[in-house]
Amino acid sequence: MAIPARSVHLFYFYFLANKMTNNKHKLIDEQTSPLQRIMWAYNADEPQRRAFENNICSFHIGNGYFLSVAHNLRIQAGIFRSIDADIYNKEILPKLDGSQSSFLNQYYMADEYTNKRYLNPIDPVNLQTIVNILKQKRFDTRWVSLAEKKICRPFLVFQFKNNSFYNDPTLTHRFDTSMMMYDNDARKFTFLVEVELVNAFYSADIALYRIVNQPQDFLDRIPSVEIDYQFLDEAVDKFYCLQSAPAFPAGRLLNDATIEGMLDQFNIFPDDIGGNYVFEGYRYLIKGYFRFGSSGAPYLFYDKGKEKYVANAVQSEASGIQLSIKNDREGNFQYINAIASPLYIIKDELQGYLEGRT
Numbered sequence: 001m002a003i004p005a006r007s008v009h010l011f012y013f014y015f016l017a018n019k020m021t022n023n024k025h026k027l028i029d030e031q032t033s034p035l036q037r038i039m040w041a042y043n044a045d046e047p048q049r050r051a052f053e054n055n056i057c058s059f060h061i062g063n064g065y066f067l068s069v070a071h072n073l074r075i076q077a078g079i080f081r082s083i084d085a086d087i088y089n090k091e092i093l094p095k096l097d098g099s100q101s102s103f104l105n106q107y108y109m110a111d112e113y114t115n116k117r118y119l120n121p122i123d124p125v126n127l128q129t130i131v132n133i134l135k136q137k138r139f140d141t142r143w144v145s146l147a148e149k150k151i152c153r154p155f156l157v158f159q160f161k162n163n164s165f166y167n168d169p170t171l172t173h174r175f176d177t178s179m180m181m182y183d184n185d186a187r188k189f190t191f192l193v194e195v196e197l198v199n200a201f202y203s204a205d206i207a208l209y210r211i212v213n214q215p216q217d218f219l220d221r222i223p224s225v226e227i228d229y230q231f232l233d234e235a236v237d238k239f240y241c242l243q244s245a246p247a248f249p250a251g252r253l254l255n256d257a258t259i260e261g262m263l264d265q266f267n268i269f270p271d272d273i274g275g276n277y278v279f280e281g282y283r284y285l286i287k288g289y290f291r292f293g294s295s296g297a298p299y300l301f302y303d304k305g306k307e308k309y310v311a312n313a314v315q316s317e318a319s320g321i322q323l324s325i326k327n328d329r330e331g332n333f334q335y336i337n338a339i340a341s342p343l344y345i346i347k348d349e350l351q352g353y354l355e356g357r358t
Contacts (some may be wrong), residue, residue, distance in 0.1 A: 023302070023309055026223075027242055028252040030160055031167065034060045034225040034311075035242050035252055035297070038068060038195065038209065040143055042081040042152045045178055049118060051081045054143050057243060057296035058156070059311060061227055064211035064219035065354065066156070067343075068296035069316055070200040071279075073144040073207060074271045078131040080141060080151050082118045085110060087149060095137040104130065140273045147197065154195050154209065159188040159250050166221050174218070186250035198353060202269075203280050204345050205316040207296075208353060225298065228310040231282060231344040232259060236301040241288060241315060241338075243297035257288030257299060257338075265339065267317070281345045284313055286338040292318070299340050313340040 026032040038058045043049040054077070058068040083092075088108065093101055107130065108117040122130075134141060146152050158165065163182075165172045172191075179192040195209040211219060239259055245251025267279040286299070299313040319337040343350065352358035 024254055027240075027254050027300070027309060030252075032223050033242070033252055034223050035244075036060065036066070037157045037244070037249055038066070038154050038296075039157050040147065040152045041155050041192065043116075043118075044153055044155060044192065044194075046114070047178055047181065049082065052157075053077065053081075053152070054154075055249060055293065057294055057315070058209065059242070059296075059298045060222050060224040061311065061354070062224040063354065064214065064222070065198070066195060066209045066211075067298070067311075067314060068207045068209065069314060069341075070202050070205050070207040071269055071316075072295065073197070073200055074142050074202070074269070074274060074277075076135075076272065077141040077143060077146060079119065079127065079134065080146065082116050083108070083151050084149075085115045085117055087151070088117050092134075092137070092139055095139070096133070100133050104133065138273065142271070142273055144197065144200070145273075154197070156193040156195055156211070158191040158193065159183060159186055160191075161188060163189040165191050168221060171218055171221060183250070186248065188250055199349070201346050201349065202277050204341050205279055206314050206341050206343075206346055208350065225300065225309065225311045226306070227343055227350070228301070228303065228312045229344050229347045230312065231262075231342050232284070232312065233262065238301060239286075239288075239312075240300050240309070241286075241290060241294070241297055242300060243290065243294040243315065246289075246291055249293065253289075255289045257286050259284050260287045260337070261285035263339075279317070282342060283316070284340040284342060285319060286315075286340050287336070288338070290315060290318070290338045294338075311343065313342045316341045 036058055038056050039052045040054040042051045054072060056068050056072050058066040060066050096104065107120050107122050107126065109120055110117050147154055165175065175191055181190050183190045194212050196212050198208040198210050200207045239257045240254050241257045242254050245253050263283050263285060265279050265281060265283040268276050269279060270276050294315050297315040298311040300309045300311050303310045315338060317339040319339050
């Protein structure tokens with residue numbers, strides 16, 4: 001007996017809806033999500049002195065490559081938590097007068113064993129004095145420069161409820177014990193994996209990282225998302241942002257987003273050391289929830305032909321609507337829109353890296 005066409009269509013609709021829902025769950029589950037965080041770690045190999053800063057979203061696109069934003073790289077940290085003694089002696093001390101040298105030496109204590117200086121506990125007033133001295137002497141504390149000088153290094157921060165890296169005992173046993181810890185706040189086990197900056201596409205506000213010092217089977221175990229390089233001049237049925245949870249970055253959120261418009265972006269980003277640079281090129285104007293700290297998060301849609309979610313863009317900037325409060329518009333913004341960088345604008349470069357041509 002022939003099955004009515006309407007029944008076939010209904011069955012396919014429910015099958016597709018169920019598949020999309022299951023795939024949504026995979027996007028936010030810690031065992032299957034491509035979303036991770038990158039943080040800069042001082043003293044990564046010294047657990048008692050280790051400190052994290054510069055938290056940013058990133059997502060795995062396969063073979064150990066991760067995408068994020070670029071604008072955080074050229075923001076000034078202002079200070080450093082520790083520094084190699086040779087850099088301190090050659091690049092900082094010669095620029096200081098006697099009182100400034102004494103002041104910094106008071107708070108950056110030398111350790112002859114590690115050949116580093118470490119920032120001691122300090123009150124906010126004196127901390128700001130250090131910031132002012134370093135700024136006056138134009139010491140480069142941009143995150144990209146701190147990483148280049150190995151003052152601090154970027155790491156992926158993987159967190160799991162169980163004390164196992166993707167429930168794989170073999171991979172877990174490869175970790176040095178100094179790269180594993182329990183996060184009391186998140187109540188999760190944390191594994192640190194070092195990455196290096198491959199390229200920063202500053203005008204596009206996209207950065208490409210890759211995992212270092214790990215074999216292929218390690219890279220293959222980390223969940224990834226395929227890239228879609230279309231520039232969506234028409235809205236897809238559903239667009240989503242995969243970002244950190246609203247209250248705490250250890251969680252994940254997948255929320256609806258809408259492409260409300262497109263733009264040829266132009267925005268000047270300040271850089272006191274390297275010179276101001278320009279955000280430019282095609283962008284999406286996005287309507288939907290985003291948290292401050294979501295920069296680097298992927299925008300995705302469900303590709304029915306491939307039967308999976310694909311990444312199409314990267315969360316870049318907040319887009320404010322200017323308000324007038326008591327007849328004052330200066331600084332009064334309501335942020336209900338975001339600006340996303342479509343991966344279309346770095347297609348050739350990105351394909352070169354992923355295909356091994358660059």
